[in-house]
Amino acid sequence: MPTAQHPPTAAAIAAMRREVQVALDGPSGLDDAGRLDAIRALEELACTVSAAQTALAAELAESVDGDQETLGIPADRRGQGVASMVALARRESPHRGRRHLGLARVVQRELPHTWSAWRAGRITEGRATVIARETACLSLEHRRAVDEALASDPVAIEAMSDRQVVAAATAEAARLDAASLVLRRRKAESERCVSIRPAPDTMVWLTALLPVASGVAVHAALTREADTARAQGDPRTKGQVMADELVARVTSDGADRGPGVTLDLVMPCDALLGTSDQPAHLVDLGPIPAELARELVAGAVASGDEVWLRRLYASPTTGELVAMDSRARLFPAGLARFIRLRDQVCRTPWCDAPIRHIDHVKSHGTGGPTSGHNGEGLCEACNYAKEAPRWRARPGPDGSVTTTLPTGHTCSTRPPPIATIRRRTLPALQVDYVLTG
Known part of the structure; x- marks a missing residue:
């Protein structure tokens, strides 16, 4: 079988995939020991396949860098768009594509023992990522030393857990260059942030990345409040009290309410009316x-908050938003707001990141009009990626956007429907309510 050093062609890979699919059509005929051996063999194959993807991603990056160099692109801008190309091929978000490409750029050149264990199927892409991440602050010489200490024995690295790998890498890095760990800690503290992502059952995960002292202090304050409330007979669970107290403190929800918070809610008007x-x-x-x-x-409404209604018109056949009532005046950038509401998330396939940029599909400089038809909502990274050399995007008459990559591959997207069930051709409603005192 081809190895990660010499990946097979797409046709050969498709043939192997068909063979595996045929084997899935009926009972395997194996005993339990054989089934377990087969699961292990498939896991090693999956590791080798991911290593082959990494080798090809690194080759793609080198090729695009060379192509952009011939076009006169400055060195600090070369490689723009490559991560998005890799992400589209892997059917994942550009963020994951950047992580995969970053690993591909360094693992073969700077972590040879890790790369050897990976392409042999002994460690996963996740384990290789952990080693690369934990040695990123080191010089090339020290990075290779840690790589040798951890992964020169493929049997040993295979038997370690991710936590053990982190501990071993940190200890070895501290022995070689303790100052680098201090700089890494300071850089990590500068990247503190708060993020939000959907959770099941109409919940959200609100995550804060904080310096350890701050994070422990926040958790201790919430725990203390929960313990006090429970001791006074509060029927809520400890977790419920902590969550409610966090919301109350951040939003100043109570007697002393803070500044207003706007929530944008898009819904069919008959759903709002309860029909x-x-x-x-x-x-x-x-x-x-x-x-x-x-x-x-x-x-x-019951609490006296401001509620704004704005009519948004949806296509009766596709459910996509096609127009917005001109009387809306909550924000002056009405067209940009309409595109943001229509697209909902970044239009790049598999991205799903929040929209940060409203931009022309066909650039304004090449005659693209400033209109809803020629506008799309993108995250910051995807908007920059489409500005890379040899990328082309064109709007279609049906509201789609077709993007052509430098390789000639294309992908098309459409705005999501405003509702999956359409019983009437009524306008949708944009409901804005501002939480005020």
Whole structure:
């Protein structure tokens, strides 16, 4: 079988995949020991396949760098768009594509023992990523020394857990260059942030990346508040008290309410009126049940918060937003707001990142009009990627956007429908409510 050093062609890979698929069509005929051996063999194959993807990604990056050099692209801008190309091929987000490409650029050249264990199927891409991450702060000489200490024995590295690998890499890095760990800690502290992502059952994960002292202090304060409340007979669980207290402290929700918070809720008007249960869409979060959407609106009205209604017109055949009522005046950038509401998340396939840029599909400099038809919502990374050399994007008459990569591959996207169930050709409603005192 071809190795990661000499990856097979796409046709050969397709033939191997068909063979595996045929084997899945019926009972294997193996005993339990044979089944376990086969699972292990497939796991090693999966590791080798991921290593082959990495080798090809590194080759692609070198090829694009050379091509952009011939075009006169400055060195600090070369490689733009490669991570997005890799992400599209792997059917994953550009963020994951950048991580994969970053690993591909360094693992063969700077971590030879890790690369050898990976392409032999002894470690996963995740394990190789951990080693690369934990040695990123070191010089090339020290990085290779840690790589040799950890991965020169493939049997030993295979038997270690990720936590053991982190501990061993940190200890070896501290022995070789303790100052680098201090610089790494300071850099990590500068990257503190708060993020949000959807969770099941119309919940969200609100995550804060904090310096260890700050994080422990926040958790201790919430724990202390929960223990006090429970001791006084509060029927809520400890976790519920901590979550409610976090919301109350951050939003100043109570007697002393802080500045207003705007929530953008898009829903069919008949769902708002209670005559249907078509799902709504909470901007930057995703779909929510109609019942919850009505509760949010009713609760905002009952509490005296400001509620704005804006009519958004959806196509009766596709459910895509096609126009917005011109009377809306909550924000002056009405067209940009309409595109943001229509596209919901970054238009790049498999990205799903929040929209940060509203930009022309066909650039304004080449005659592209500033219109809803020629506009799309993208995250910052994807908007920069489409500006790379030899990338082309064109809007289609049906509202689609077709992007052509430098390799000639194309991908097309359409705005998501405002609702999956369409019983009437009624306009949708944009419900903005501002939480004020």
